[in-house]
Amino acid sequence: MNNTLSKSAESHDSRYLAFGREVAELLSQSSPSNWIDDLWDIYTGYMIAQREMGYNPRAADIFTSFKELVFFFQRVEGMKG
Known part of the structure; x- marks a missing residue:
């Protein structure tokens, strides 16, 4: 039983480490503030296009x-301090 708990915790930790590597890779491409600026550009373009595309229930x-991504990059930017 103890071995099962250990493997479960190991698996959980491995998943978080993998997520961390993916985030590090993403952040190696650009700074958090640049990501935020890019997200605003993408979202603004999307909102402008909505007029032509019509109603979107989503x-x-x-x-x-979008908001959660911006908040994520703001938190990451705050961690650099």
């Missing part, structure tokens, strides 16, 4: 995803 979900 618009609120897309905004929430």
